[in-house]
Amino acid sequence: MKAIQIHAAGGPEVLRYDEVPVPEIGPGEVLVRVHAAGINPPDWYLREGMKVMPAEMRPALSFPLIPGTDMSGTVQAVSPDVRGFAVGDEVFGMLRFPGFDGRTYAEYVAAPASDVAHKPARIDHVQAAGAPMAALTAWQYLVELGHDVPSPFTGRVHRPAPITPGMTVLVNGAAGGVGHFAVQLAKWKGAHVIAVASGRHEQFLRELGADEFIDYTRTRATDVVSGLDLVIDTVGGPDSSRFLTVLKRGGTMLPVFFAQYDPQETARLGITVSNIQVRSSGPQLAEIGSLLEEGTLQVGVDSTYPLPDAGSAHTRAAQGHLQGKIVLTVAS
Incomplete structure (x- = not known):
């Protein structure tokens, strides 16, 4: 089969279109012919050699390797115990x-049956491949964690703050992968949703249910909102703590990307800060699939690239300002 392999860490140019053996399935697995593969930040962290992590925390990488976690496709073989x-x-x-x-950047993948769900018939493979990591991240932050594994970033087990009708939720970086699902899930739970993104994404986000839109290129969100119940910040970085000032006492800050908060400051403000490491979950994906099937959730697709052009897809990802997800098309 054909697959994208990384033979050494580096830029998008290290993604090579190679001939490799079709994987064999083991107990608890299904063989899937991949129709589309979603692209996520961990894919380019891996390609770069995990430089995003402190040196002492970086996993040992054995090259060559096939990147990718998200996929949609058709089952070709099933282990007898599945x-x-x-x-x-x-x-x-x-x-x-x-x-x-x-190993999803490939024509075939051996998939743990516990990590997959039936694809909603209402959406195509490109949309389905764009959903898993981003939708599961938003789900595990906002709806149900689904496990008791402490976050590696805080050492604590995340507990989603219940979103109830009438609450006000702000999503920073609302047009991206996790952001656009967070907008929809918060709206599904009955919240008043404020979306923060650049102006070109306003129509997209209002169509997904955002009640208010703030163009951060024109207006600082912290200048115009206050008394919020929850902020989910998919952007992070050194300025993320500015959103603490717009939360009411008892509010919750959910940083998706790396950000640091002063525990003394959050305690003084009465704010809970919590984050997660998203984990695979076929059962949760089945619940998300039901919402995709009924049209409650939609998958935004920024762009698609054929599998051999994975390098170009990673170049697009590095440019940022995505509207939804980037997806590799693998088979028709």
Whole structure:
């Protein structure tokens, strides 16, 4: 089969279109013919050699390796111990995460049955491949964590703050992968949703249910909002703490990207800061799939690239300002 491999860490140019063996499935696995593979930040962290992590925390990488965690495709073979899936089923999933052994940038992938769900018939493979990591991240932050594994960033187990009708939720970086799902899930739960993004994304986000829109290139969100119940910040960075001032006492800050907060300051303000490491979950993806099937959730697709052009897809990702997800098309 054909697959994208990384033979050494580096820029998008190290993504090579190679001939490799079709994987064999083991217990608990299904073989999937991949129709589309979603691109996520951990893919380019891996390609760069995990430089985003402190040196002492970086995993040992063995090259060559096939990147990717998200995919949508058709089941070709099923291990005898697997129940609930059959040859010909269309499935989607985030494979073996946290970890870097998903191997979805390929024509075929061996997938743990516990990590996949039946693909909603209402959406195509490109949309389905764009959903898993981003949607699961928003789900595990806002709806249900689904496990008791402490966050590696805080050492504590995250507990989603219940979103109830009438609450006000701000999503910073609302047009991106996690952001656009967070907008929709908060709206589904009955919140009044404020979306923060650049102006070109306003129509997209209002169509997804945002009640208010703030163009950060023209207006500082912290100048015009206050008394919020919850902020989910997908941008992070050194300025993320500015959103603490717009939360009411008892409010919650959910940083998705790396950000640091002074525990004494958050305690003084009465604000809870919590984050997660998203984990694969077929059952949660099945719940998300039901919302995709009924049209409650939609998948924004920024752009698509054929599998051999994975380098170009990573170049697009590095430019930022995405509207939804970037997806590799693999098979028709």
